[in-house]
Amino acid sequence: xxxxxxxxxxxxxxxxxxxxxxxxxxxxxxxxxxxxxxxxxxxxxxxxxxxxxxxxxxxxxxxxxxxxxxxxxxxxxxxxxxxxxxxxxxxxxxxxxxxxxxxxxxxxxxxxxxxxxxxxxxxxxxxxxxxxxxxxxxxxxxxxxxxxxxxxxxxxxxxxxxxxxxxxxxxxxxxxx
Amino acid sequence: xxxxxxxxxxxxxxxxxxxxxxxxxxxxxxxxxxxxxxxxxxxxxxxxxxxxxxxxxxxxxxxxxxxxxxxxxxxxxxxxxxxxxxxxxxxxxxxxxxxxxxxxxxxxxxxxxxxxxxxxxxxxxxxxxxxxxxxxxxxxxxxxxxxxxxxxxxxxxxxxxxxxxxxxxxxxxxxxxxxxxxxxxxxxxxxxxxxxxxxxxxxxxxxxxxxxxxxxxxxxxxxxxxxxxxxxxxxxxxxxxxxxxxxxxxxxxxxxxxxxxxxxxxxxxxxxxxxxxxxxxxxxxxxxxxxxxxxxxxxxxxxxxxxxxxxxxxx
Numbered sequence: 001x002x003x004x005x006x007x008x009x010x011x012x013x014x015x016x017x018x019x020x021x022x023x024x025x026x027x028x029x030x031x032x033x034x035x036x037x038x039x040x041x042x043x044x045x046x047x048x049x050x051x052x053x054x055x056x057x058x059x060x061x062x063x064x065x066x067x068x069x070x071x072x073x074x075x076x077x078x079x080x081x082x083x084x085x086x087x088x089x090x091x092x093x094x095x096x097x098x099x100x101x102x103x104x105x106x107x108x109x110x111x112x113x114x115x116x117x118x119x120x121x122x123x124x125x126x127x128x129x130x131x132x133x134x135x136x137x138x139x140x141x142x143x144x145x146x147x148x149x150x151x152x153x154x155x156x157x158x159x160x161x162x163x164x165x166x167x168x169x170x171x172x173x174x175x176x177x
Numbered sequence: 178x179x180x181x182x183x184x185x186x187x188x189x190x191x192x193x194x195x196x197x198x199x200x201x202x203x204x205x206x207x208x209x210x211x212x213x214x215x216x217x218x219x220x221x222x223x224x225x226x227x228x229x230x231x232x233x234x235x236x237x238x239x240x241x242x243x244x245x246x247x248x249x250x251x252x253x254x255x256x257x258x259x260x261x262x263x264x265x266x267x268x269x270x271x272x273x274x275x276x277x278x279x280x281x282x283x284x285x286x287x288x289x290x291x292x293x294x295x296x297x298x299x300x301x302x303x304x305x306x307x308x309x310x311x312x313x314x315x316x317x318x319x320x321x322x323x324x325x326x327x328x329x330x331x332x333x334x335x336x337x338x339x340x341x342x343x344x345x346x347x348x349x350x351x352x353x354x355x356x357x358x359x360x361x362x363x364x365x366x367x368x369x370x371x372x373x374x375x376x377x378x379x380x381x382x383x384x385x386x387x388x389x390x391x392x393x394x395x396x397x398x399x400x401x402x403x404x405x406x407x408x409x410x411x412x413x414x415x416x417x418x419x420x421x422x423x424x425x426x427x428x429x430x431x432x433x434x435x436x437x438x439x440x441x442x443x444x445x446x447x448x449x450x451x452x453x454x455x456x457x458x459x460x461x462x463x464x465x466x467x468x469x470x471x472x473x474x475x476x477x478x479x480x481x482x483x484x485x486x487x488x489x490x491x492x
Contacts, residue, residue, distance in 0.1 A: 068205070068215045068243075068479075078484035080194065081201040086208060118210040 004149050004157070007168035010130065013146030014043065017128050018050040020144050025095050028055045030123070032091055034064040035099040036112060037082035042163045043130055044099040060087035064098070069111040086119060096122040097144075101159040103129035106140035131170055133157050180292045180301045181477055183310045184355040192356060193332065196320050199469070199476035200330070206242060206472065215483055216245035219276040224266070225304070226252040226282045231443050231467055232304050232313070236279045239474035245482075248275070263287065264296055271297035277482055278302070285309035285348075300481045308346050308407070314442050315352035317473040318399065319360060321466050325438050326396050334361030339391050340382075341367040342401035342423060342450050345374050346408070349442045350401055354382050365391050369423065371412040388423055393432045399440040400425050400451045416449055426452040430460060438462050 005013065025031050028051050035044025041063040048061040065082040073079070098112050109127060116125060128144035133151045151157060151172060160169045178191065187195075205213065221240045225233050233249070240247045252258055257266060263282075270278055277300040280288050285307030292301040305311040319333065326336055338357055344350045344366050358364055364382035366373070377384055385391050392398065403419065413419045420426075425439065433439075439451075439461045447453045456463060 065201070068213045073215065073483045076484060078480050081198050081479070083201060084205060084208075114214065115210075118212070119208070 001171050001173045003169060004131070004172050005147055005170035007162075010146070010168045010170065013130060014046050015050055017144045017146060018047050018054065021047070021097055021126075021128065022051060022054065024126070024143070028052075028057060028059050031059060031095045031097055032087060032089060032122075033059055033061040033097050033099060034086075034091075034112075034116075035061070036108060037063050037065050038164065039101040039159050039161055040099045041082075042161050043101060043128075044097075047097075047099060047128065060089040060094075062087045064112055064115055066108060066111040066115050069114045071107060071111065084115075090120055091116065091122045092120040093123050095124045095126065097126045097128055099128045101130050101161075102157050103127070103132045103140075103142050103145070104135060104157075106136045106138035109140050110138055130159060131157055178480060180288075180303075181312050181481060182288050182292055182301065182303045184312045184315055184352045184359070185310075187312075187356075187359075189332070189359050192316070192319070192359060193330075195316055195473070195476050195480055196323060197330065198479055199316075199320050199473045200324075202475045202479070203469070203472035206475075212242060212244060214244050215479060216240070216243040219245040219482055220248065220274060221245045221277045221279065221478070221482075222248045222250055222270050222273075222275040223304075224250050224270070224278050224280045224282075226257055226280075226287075227305070229281050229305070231470065232281060232311075235467065235470040236302075236304060236313075236474050236478075238471045239478055242471070243475055243478055245276075245478070248273075263291065264294070267291055267294065267296035271299070275299045277478070279304045281305045283307055302477065302481065305348055307348065308351075309348055310352045310355075311348040311442075312352050312356075313470070313474055313477055314349050315356040316477065317466060317470040318349075318353055318440060318442070319356050320473050321440065321462055321469050322357075322362075322397055322438075324469070325462060326436070332360040333357060336361075336397065337363040337365065337395045338397040338399060339365045339367055339388075339395040340399045340401065341388060341425070343372050343403045343412075344368045344377070344401065345372045345412075346404040347401045353399065354380055358382065362397075365395065367391055367423065369413055369419070388429065389432070392429055393434065396434060396437050397440060398425060398433065398437065399442075400445075402442070402444060403446055403450055405446075420449055424450050424452065425455050427454050427458075430455050430458065433460065440466060442466070 033044045035041035048059045062085045065084045126143040129142045130146040132145045133149045158171045279302045281304040287306045288303035358381035441463045
């Protein structure tokens with residue numbers, strides 16, 4: 001097991017992502033942050049508070065569960081459905097920033113795009129991920145990345161967040177074959 | 178979990194996870210999303226050998242919201258009325274590739290028979306078998322109670338529920354007694370002695386013959402339909418007497434705790450077990466039970482059908 005990001009590095013990465021989001025969207029007036037549960041939701045809340053600290057205005061923030069839209073449901077036992085909370089602003093004609101912890105095959109994001117399509121028609125959809133570990137199976141890329149982590153397929157990337165795991169850390173572990 | 182035949186097959190954590198799933202699904206369908214792709218390509222057969230309005234359309238709506246294909250099949254207008262056996266019907270469904278069968282049947286144990294046989298490989302969901310069980314109704318009742326009186330989520334500890342009326346013929350009562358007691362609620366059954374089944378004192382519930390003494394102490398009054406179509410004997414002298422002693426009218430409702438709710442699984446005999454005034458009053462959550470039924474049945478279909486062949490735990 002090796003540590004890829006320390007607590008301090010996670011905070012720095014999220015701060016940088018927040019600035020990049022503001023730069024790209026010329027402020028926070030038209031954006032909505034949607035975190036993908038479980039850990040993406042906590043990251044979205046953190047980015048939201050960093051942005052409101054910079055801009056002095058609250059950013060609509062919610063969660064988007066993609067379980068019901070997954071394409072691999074039949075390959076696993078049933079998964080618990082996590083909360084979806086769309087802010088009252090809705091998403092129509094807004095710039096939606098999806099927030100996830102690890103970007104891997106891209107299938108989660110494909111499912112998230114399907115889920116968004118059922119809710120409304122955003123002006124743009126952008127993607128922020130704390131870690132991009134490569135091995136994409138679909139033509140999807142992130143707009144804002146905390147850290148690129150080159151990994152092999154038999155490694156697993158674990159994101160720990162203080163809200164549920166007690167501490168902030170990103171680690172890479174070798175998975176036993 | 179492959180089949181839903183009886184509440185007795187569910188563990189407490191499984192029951193709560195169905196209720197939690199239903200809570201999230203209700204939020205999703207309250208919002209902009211009316212249709213989810215989750216069960217696309219699955220075929221669900223509604224096999225109804227007994228009349229039903231609510232349960233059948235509720236399962237149908239639930240399946241359609243999850244994008245499953247639904248085939249409705251009722252005794253009237255099918256070969257069941259020509260005397261085709263359950264086995265031949267099941268083998269026909271298997272040949273058509275049904276992923277799940279929702280079965281309502283006048284014979285107690287019909288769903289179990291279908292599930293235990295090798296006639297078909299899909300999931301079996303009991304939508305009411307004779308006077309045995311009606312598990313999806315109990316789950317939607319528990320969901321409705323939790324939504325109104327529960328503390329956000331979890332179980333029903335601390336609540337007391339009166340189930341009143343024709344317990345003898347009621348599969349709804351059997352399933353509800355099992356489920357609500359498992360979730361920690363205290364249950365009182367109220368009925369004339371003739372409408373209580375043999376062995377009632379082994380049920381996890383107390384029994385009372387006096388509705389008026391029970392009503393001020395309960396959080397939920399669940400009225401049951403007097404099932405005249407199943408009554409071959411005389412169980413009470415006349416309907417006016419039944420109504421006087423065991424019917425829910427405005428006078429009795431006035432004695433209820435503040436915040437207590439009135440439930441009925443439907444269809445109602447207005448004027449017999451429940452007065453029209455009470456059925457349409459602010460305490461009544463009867464139409465909400467129907468709305469919740471769709472969310473709960475979506476949750477049941479999700480839990481039984483969305484996952485793959487692997488068992489839970491082999492992640």
